């Protein structure tokens with residue numbers, strides 16, 4: 001069995017037997033290991049949890065935080081949900097598109113940065129929220145975008 005299989009068995013022990021509760025942490029482990037959830041990765045999770053790949057895929061495809069396509073070394077995720085949308089999230093997203101030269105869902109040609117538009121990130125009181133490699137930046141405006149990307153490319157965030 002694979003190292004992922006063993007890790008999933010460890011996580012599985014924390015949940016009641018016979019339930020599907022460990023699906024989310026198992027998918028997260030697979031994504032951490034492979035960077036994204038390929039068909040093979042989802043099959044590995046399903047095998048470890050004794051579930052069907054279709055069920056695991058249905059869970060993975062529901063949540064924004066799971067990548068079903070390869071992503072760049074860094075991810076920039078702009079919340080475009082209601083609170084952020086009311087305070088200019090679309091303009092922030094467009095500023096990232098312009099600076100990076102890619103549309104949401106695409107990765108820069110050098111494979112470094114994937115831009116994504118995502119649903120509510122749970123930081124609604126300080127819109128617009130942008131997650132840079134899963135670390136939140138609050139109250140982001142279009143004017144902040146060049147600096148954020150410069151910091152990211154220089155190893156900060």
Ligand code: FES
Nearest residue numbers: 079084121123124
């Ligand atoms: S709407 Fe953007 S964080 Fe909730």
